[in-house]
Amino acid sequence: MEGGESKEPLELAGVTGGSPVRSVSFTLTRGTQGNDHILDLTRELQAGIQETGIRTGQAVAMVVGSTAALTATEFEPGLVEEDLAATLERIAPRDGRYLHEETWNDDNGHSHVRASLVGPSLALPVVEGRVPLGTWQQIVLMDFDTRPRTREIVVNVMGVG
Amino acid sequence: MEGGESKEPLELAGVTGGSPVRSVSFTLTRGTQGNDHILDLTRELQAGIQETGIRTGQAVAMVVGSTAALTATEFEPGLVEEDLAATLERIAPRDGRYLHEETWNDDNGHSHVRASLVGPSLALPVVEGRVPLGTWQQIVLMDFDTRPRTREIVVNVMGVG
């Protein structure tokens, strides 16, 4: 069952005595169409990290609001315009029964449930000044609300320059 | 498909030369009823962060144990007493067949599966001394076990004061 474990000693990077750890925050703002709109945040996130000058550390990104979520996927039309939404429609159907909607006379019970399952935030390592994503791996915002929204994604980057 | 990207240069906050980054840990302890009991941790988490004096940085929270999870939602009765649990009951039914239960003569196979899907931890940015959550966005503990439990949520806050 187990894959083989790494045999070589770990190569530790970033143990630089001289430069102190810094902590830098910024906010990305994006307009969405709601309704499972998925947006690629990778370029802006990597650019923001580069702007901080931090080379080895951690980034955390969180979307403000409880009907949107952050995750990673290959950003190509099949996945982001159909497959991810189709799966979430099976898990939490738009036309399902939600007590949230009956209580608040609202229509976004499925939006809340989907957002809680995917999750509001992502923690990411920063190595050589960027998140070491794969070529076909992008950081995405998923907006599950039932109307267009303006979303704020708050980012903090911490580490050594 | 894409929403418009931010046009203005990023406003970086927290690049303060003087104050060094600090790292502070604490533990929240909460009693739960199990059985999909969802508890709001927001007030305690924000108070703990405030107590550290850290203003710009990152917080990470992790629940100890593999039948509970952390996420965010709007903490209102419809979602937290019915809709989230109803969705997870569709995904991993309580009365489904689980090899975990047959192997260990246990009844919480669904609890483990639900916890792994939602996830054990959350990373969160800290800005101006708090997690910049939306008004209707709360940090919650979900306890999927089949009996009351006492849960420990270990938190670390790192950043500049």
Next chain:
Amino acid sequence: MEGGESKEPLELAGVTGGSPVRSVSFTLTRGTQGNDHILDLTRELQAGIQETGIRTGQAVAMVVGSTAALTATEFEPGLVEEDLAATLERIAPRDGRYLHEETWNDDNGHSHVRASLVGPSLALPVVEGRVPLGTWQQIVLMDFDTRPRTREIVVNVMGVG
């Protein structure tokens, strides 16, 4: 509905004035069989953290690639060889219809969808030099791709020694 909140003041640990925060990165490399292969990363992750000498802080781990994910579970055969995969098969069936597969003449649409739902990364607190996991709580890599893969898990540890 609410469990009782903690009554005692928080005991803050790690507010050491003397030792500066450090940031250290390393990479774990693991061979997998794909097809929902779940591997236990706990021992290597804890050993890597110990090697950094960091005692109070945060670790983040991210798998490179968009058909694998990280989460926590009890690492026992029932859950990791059957129950988790069976649940994900209900959510995103291997033989379902995926536009990703039709577009790219590929067979791993379900792999991408599963990976995005579980998530690519985990943030974890470090207390007394280790992630304070429960006895039956392990950090796992889930490889959803349809063939054996070599996976890199990039880790950053930050905190005070």
